[in-house]
Amino acid sequence: MPGFRNTVLGAAALLALAAVPAAAQRTLTVGASSAPTGMDPHYHSSNMNNAQLRQVFDLLIDLDSSGGFVPRLAESWRAIDDRTWEFRLREGVRFHDGTPFRAEDVAFSYARVPTVPNSPGPFTPAVRLISRVEVVDPRTIRFHTREPHPFLEHDIAAVFILSRSIHANATLGDFNGGRAMVGTGPYRFVSYAIGDRLEITRNPDYWGPAQPWDRVITRVIPNAGARSAALLSGDVDVIDSVPSQDVPRLEREARVAVFGVAANTTSYIMPDAVRETTPFVTDKQGRPLDRNPLRDVRVRQALSMGINRQGVVERLLNGQGVPADQFAAPALQGRAPGLPPLPYDPARARALLAEAGYPDGFRITIHGPNGWFPGDADVMQAIAQGWTRIGIETRVEVLPPANLFSRATAREFTMFMTTFTANYGANMLRQVVMTRNQATGTGPFNRQHWSSPRMDELVARAMVTMDTAQRDAITADALRIATEELGVIPIHFLRLVWATQRARVRYEPDPRWYTNAMLSHPVN
Template sequence: MKFSKTMKALGLTAAVALAPLMASSAQAAGTLTTAVAIDPASWDPIDTFLVDWSSAANNIYDGLTARGADMKLTPALATSWEFLDDNKRIRFKLRENVKFHNGEPFNAQAVKFTFDRLLGEEGRKGPQQSNYNSIERVEVVDDNTVDFIMKQPDPVLLTKLAGYGAMIVPPKYVQEKGDDYFNTHPVGTGPFKFVEYNPKDRLILEANPDHWGGAPKLDRLVFRFISEANTQVAELQAGRIDVATLIPFGLAPTIEKSQNLSLMSVTGPTVVSLRFNTKDGITKDVNVRKALIMGVDRDAIIKAVLLGHGKPIASFQSELSFGNDPALKPLPFDLAKAKQMLQAAKVPAGAPVRIDFRGNDATFREVAQATAGYLQALGLKPALQPHEPPVLLNDIIPNGKTGEAWHQAWGGWTFDYDNNAYLMYHSGEKWNPYYNDAKLNEMLEKQRLVYDVKEREKILQEIARYVADQALELPLYNQNTIYGVNKRVKDFDAPADRRFRYTKTSVE
């Protein structure tokens, strides 16, 4: 079988691949420049779910909790918390003598305002509110204490408080300036303060010397919005950016060989699979689904297309995910056994297998081509159907219009299997147009009511084993998070989830 070249698939030119390195002194002293793919258009925490928002805004805002590149959850604007009244009330003690960038004091009223706003009319306009609907209300106990009154248990809440919608915002500033102004002139309590925002171009921040965690070592952060991967690499090679977040797998060796650049490849949250149509076609038979899994050599795809920057998976989560079961192993590649299983299931030669996928994903296009080659070797007739992402994600999948299989990639910054599993497998969810299993629904619902870590982990692992036994998807790989970094950058912690926190980082 032949695999297409990653370079060609991405449309990269030799000029980009071999762009001459320019001196890193093109960057000003004390300034670090990072390229991200997407301009979020609003810097309000309740307006987005984009990772690129958090790549920058994680430096502007603080949450009640924090999670660093080491994946450990730590106190932030809350110094401690305790569960009261049979877990129906969570009491947070707040950090004292903290100020927002505009001088406004951080206190219990700011926390209440933040969550009243998130759970109210303004929050309803954005995508974050549903992540916090387990909270009924926030009550002020005193200036430095708040209670979260819970509608229902939420064992992932403490992690959620470390990101996105839960970032604490200044009440007076938001009320006086209005939501539209706040969208483009953000104010938080974080280690860097807003300076300038040029839509579709860049966001500029400067160090907050009075940050409660200590002053950053950098003077200034610049986030440039560069959507093309080859352009990011060219700018990195030219010394005009210090950190690139879009690195094509085919160009990883070029960066590794560079004298002035480093390639950082870490296990990330992103997992990729082919989900199966369990209602129609040959894939409604569980034994056929297992045969298709065994008929595709995932290790070869990781080696040839991802150039080794990924790992095989047995369930739709990375090894860093809470709920991952290291004892659960992927079905092995066995072409002969897969053929026997298809024959036993009386699948006719040339049976169609259509794969719907995101047409803008050049890497997955290669993966799909490789997968089609294996399916053809099984005696099937694969067809690749690319779609514009909004069409695939908002119409084809949720309305059950897919072929026998479809492309699903998922991150989930919480690194909790619930974030993937509930949305993928519970009946009635957007990403589950076909499968309805009362037993699976019950397990998914049960783990959401459990705070005990060991008990909940056991249930999540049972879910992963059950899904694997039902062969609801062909788990392909856990894709590494890859960065290209100029060697003038020191003490750079490569976050698996691309949520940078440049407090200890410096530049030469």
């Protein structure tokens, strides 16, 4: 494909690295819990994908670990009015193959996002309110929005910038195969073995501060025990998703440093509360039910009351997390204040099932990931035990994350567990709970096609309300409705833990659940 010169680029990067004296080279080896689901920067908005790809590709602006906006390819920006934002681009930036970065590349990137096929989690919400990207001059871009957009900076910080000349016809296969892995970021692509490892090298021509690592190898180690063992043996320098049971042990290790942060991440269950019949529900003799019990809010309330969230966090996760009281994590702007903890009440749950016409319960299967977040499979087993106690015999099936997400998007499940990370409460609802609508970009992660018109109306208002206090109040009301209706059933707010070789690496924990070289700092 024209413009794909990264095979030569990869060889050049290796030759440049070989020219560095061995003693002066700094190699970072990361043990990651899961692999990217695809290397196209516009394919799947997931924590692992975004964390890895931001090493090779750039954004116009970004959020730092404390939640503040920082310049990247845009050196400055301003709101001209409620519907127009202007961004001033950096001068002299080049893609890794030498192609100049131009204003037209920004317009191309935002136009490309909705065209990426078969995405299990598209970036479309970040671009749907943008009516036009205007190239004012070679260094100035203006975004025109259809309505007032108080969260435009957040949306701009979500989309990686590609090159019109390099990536005009690039497919997911081109990115996965490395041919299209040409960005403007601090590291250059060398190689990628799908589901196994990614290798990158420092970009000597990066527009920003020079990165301290000459070479970075990210190894995918899904087994939590194997990740901890790799760190203790010195095979890797940093690991993510430290299992909760290993945290105390690693904290006692003199050669290991442990870094944790409360994440902007909620684990949740999404029931199929829409279809008249659903595939993984039967009576206790294994016969399909003639109607879907999850359509009844009383059944969803019973399921929620059958989850001992406090017990999950305290006993199963050793305190690494917080039981959920709503969908939005504690740090998120606009979350509903004063909500009581979601109750654990097995007796009331059984009564609700009887009221809904299921006094004897039924059978159900819950699907979920293995190795997506610390203790995920164990959490599902604990939930299944709780539901069995209230009369719903529950089976657990765990899948590799990529397989889970693609099948969930195809609506193959009755019930599945996953997580979502966001920087503000309205975005949690816009992405996961709002009615799925390709034209407006809402609900791309609403994989069960749940719909709540009264909540939709509030979220839509919040997304265009410029006054912060009014917007937060509207968002809080929407979150209360989501908590009442339980189109998603929140479980807990994650606490994330990384561990490093103390003598080599200090890690900067990021509440967005990012693991990469840019957050790994040499000790000396």
